[in-house]
Amino acid sequence: MLTPQWLDQLRSRVALSALVGRSVRLQKAGREHKACCPFHNENSPSFYVNDEKGFYHCFGCGAHGDAIRWMTDHQGMAFMDAVKDLAAEAGMDVPEPDPRAAKAAEKRDSLHDVMAAAQEWFKTSLASPEGNSALRYLDTRGFDAHTIQRFGFGFAPEGRQALKGALSRFPEEMLIEAGLRIAVEERDPYDRFRGRLMLPIEDARGRVIAFGGRILAKTKTDAPKYLNSPDTPLFDKGRTLYNLHRAAPAARQSGRMVVVEGYMDVVAMAAAGIAECVAPLGTALTEQQIEMLWRHVEMPILCFDGDKAGQRAAMRAITRALPLLRPAHSLRIVRLPEGLDPDDLIKAKGARAMEALLSEPKSLIEVLWEAERDAVPLNTPEDKAGLKARLMAHVDAIQDPDIASLYRREVQDRYSAFAFPKRESKWQPGGGGQSGFQRGSSQKGGKWNSRPAPAPSSPESISRLNRRHEQGGTRDGLSAAVIAGLIRWPDILMRHAEALARTPDLDPRFELLIDCCGGSEALESARLEAILRQSGAEPPTPADYYGFRFGFLGNGENPEKSAEELTQAIQLLIERPVLESALQAATARHEREFTDETFAEQQRLRERKLEFDSRLRHMATRHASS
Template identity: 60%
Template sequence: MALSPQWLDELRMRTTLSAVIGRTLRLTKAGREFKACCPFHNEKTPSFYVNDEKGFYHCFGCEAHGDAIRWLTDQRGMPFMDAVKELAAEAGMEVPAPDPRAAQRAEKRASLHDVTAAAQDWFVGNLKSADGAQARAYLGRRGFSDATIREFGFGYAPEDRQALKRALGKFDEPMLIESGMRISVEDKEPYDRFRGRLMLPIHDMRGRVIAFGGRVLDPEGKPKYLNSPDTPLFDKGRTLYNLHRAAPAARQSGRMIVVEGYMDAIALANAGIREAVAPLGTALTENQIELLWRQVERPILCFDGDNAGQRAAMRAIARVLPMLRPAHSLAIVRMPAGKDPDDLIREKGVAAIEELLARPASLLDMLWEFEKAAAPLDTPEDKAGLKARLLDHVEAIQHPDIRALYKRELLERFSALAFPPRPPREFQPRGDWKKGNFRQPAPALTPEARASLTRAMQGGARDALTRAVIAGLVRFPDQILRHEEALGDLARRDQNVGSAIDLLLEAAETLDLSAQSTISLERGLPAPPEKAHFAFLDEGTDPGDAREDLAEAVSLLVERPALEAALAAATARFERDPEGSIAEQTRLRERLLALNERLKRFGRRKAAAIGESES
């Protein structure tokens, strides 16, 4: 019976290893692991550890290592299929029925392994021959030691289009094509995929060669790096280069490093940092992230310092956000501009890269810094765009607690950026201070100013929210200067309330905020008819909550016209260049719809508050 690797992985994930081992061996909790005296050799001090998160046991004394299936076969002496059936029954999984075609495919995989193993031996031999002189010179320039060259299996593929075919003549042509070693084209003779390249084998977790990567040696050659295609042996989205070597090293160091390419992983290993892996020509996939999390909870991304490297890091962040779960995330190291790990090691030594790896940025920090630097932040529209981008990322997070914590942290950072604390004003004594009146009098509005505010409150403002915000600022004048930039933008956009806002800003300049002054309104202003719909105008609302509610109302008030203006501009550009701006229009419309939803939620929240107060 042939069981697919995917099915066996699912079985392992559904099995609690400590529960299986604990039936026949007494385990003691040790942090996140369990420990015991090893059952495979005599010892008095426990060196046998079981890790449920990573799904394996390991003895540091005799090097016994395996998963739940291996435990049943090695410790209890069960046949492989009996062990699988017992675990499957406990996990509620059905063992696949015998499938002759699956067995045939398994046999073919074994045959393809023979092809890749033979090709690897041939590539290694070529490197040592006269034809491999250029490849050996390149390795010398990279500073790779002989031990590293042997360990990673460097080889060489000659330029001849039929050289591999002749060397591996014992294998049929279809098998060479299916293994990815040869390319078949219509009406022409198949030819070798790898030619004139420095060759590197790609292994599975059992250390078997399943594919190859080749680096061009001719400076004019393209592409620079060439990988095997997907085959029955090789799925690049489910494979991490060097994982079979890096995983044992990661168990010792407690960290796993993800670099951009396999030459970077080899450079780190050459410098003594052996727990490095690399994706294979694709952005980091969900399957690869899960592979990393089986080794460590917080892998470190260490991508190049150029723009492409930073974009790759952000693609990885976007991919991992929906997958975040407690204690599992990513950390990010930002390389110096224009440098990759190999460059940094050669120029400044391994200590320089270790220093960076010792203080990686968190995923949240990297997300904030990237979006903050993605566009200028000169106008309220720019800042509103930053907030929208941050919230888009937050919405991608599936875990509710993590999503809420990310939202709170990012919005706090945004508020600190958008509304920085104003510097303390220079103290100017007033006449009343000389008379012993140490509380600054409340500024009174002139009849003309009061009339201007009254007009705005009675309908000059374009909608209820604008009128309510003006009334809220009169009630909480200490919030006026906090929103000075946003209010100034609103005054420029809406001439009907411009003079009223200018008057509020002018009055706020004279407030003694430490004495909690208010604006003197003599007989007061007329309340907007919608007063009951806004909690910040309700006398019964906690002042702190009212101020936060008012801040959200100001934000909504400013964001909407900014988005409407941007959409109008994009629509105008669409008439001149339809293809160039349709995506921009779509994005702006989506953001406008999201803003309208926020406005609706804001209104519903007020309605709920009314119902509670009336009941």
């Protein structure tokens, strides 16, 4: 039996450009090949072959197909002859015919006949007096005659046996198997669709395989608003996208595919001129449907309603997509204004408003971040840690190691910026030609209005100093040497105050020095030393930075060189906590997951730490002989 899976494997083993290139002269065009179309006469190339997606397409005459279709349409071969030739070339054995499969195929053909007959009857019923209520509803939606005809709208009359009577030439069992009738124990079967506006659901070849029906009578409060066919031998709702057979050619022209929540949204979008639109059928987007979308475009756009249900639908789609992500293949998300669906938006603001939204979709990671960030209040450290855990759980679902690594880094960067915000800092012009640094300030009317910091000798300042010291402020040799250098060269403090203010876990004495930059008085070494002592802190002594022989701590005969070396030392000081934090996190992650990826990340950061230590040793000892 030639299963869809076997045929897909056959197509994947055939290089389509090589196959077509045997009889058509192809030219490389980016990731595709192009040529003058072999199916019609033309002077400029409009025929393209895409090996990645496995199809050819002519934008002039519309010729489209895969390797098998090329053999049948261009080479004139019968289907099975084409399959056998391609299988021999690909080194595959053609499965032996299965009598049961042949019988199932014959049954599918019969069910197609049933569905085609049902569609014709529904269309006829819409044009009858019984269909007036359905026509009035279509008119309220703004669907013109062309749209009604194009999408095949119909009407299922009231009556439990109406369809059975209309399709009496087919056995009852076939009507039940096609999903048109419902069989129940100890009762007569009855029509599934009654008193509903009907819309055919078609396969990739445009054949009717199922139906969707919208209720019209408001009195039926217990009936579902929309009712779809059940799964049948023809219809698998998890593997079907409504309108794909129309949207696929349009997507090849526009380069995009839009996914909306329901088939009535698809019709509304098409009526507004957006033809490359599909919808799942009563379920969340499945893995199979995502793969189907990727066969046509690499970045399909999911367009969800702006209510909570739409948000949940977006998250379900993202969760399904994460394990499937691969290079250049992802999803983009558009959220409509709250309370609006595509039809509402188009009616209220026109097709241009919808196009404007579709032109600025958000990335998958952006939506994932926003959804988890806004899911619950984040008032405590535990709440924020929960946010990180939820985000990392999503990242862990990604199977592609490169994409997972990039997502993990992106999530960590976003989380760090959110959980550990940088302290606000603004520069304020000072008097007498001096520049000042004031933290916690804002600009109004062109002037900086500062929130004064506590005086260095106040109880609040001393308490804050002691508290930060208890919480892990470091007083190692590098910190002590830089503090001593800043006291010796106060002008350097002014240049780097903002960067130091943003650096976590520094020696608390840095904060006292930075506070001094906000005043109008000139910074002098003696004043800085006095401020440290008033706050209960002592200036560093040579014993505190024993072994660090920085040039900026020497006699100061070369101010420019001293300033350069002190700047280098400050940069090392700022870089160190970031590097150590990243290494600590990578080590913990490797101990928890123990994968090749986590080991490689840990080793990379260890190498960076060794390089950092080497730079520090070289800088600190190069003046040892001076």
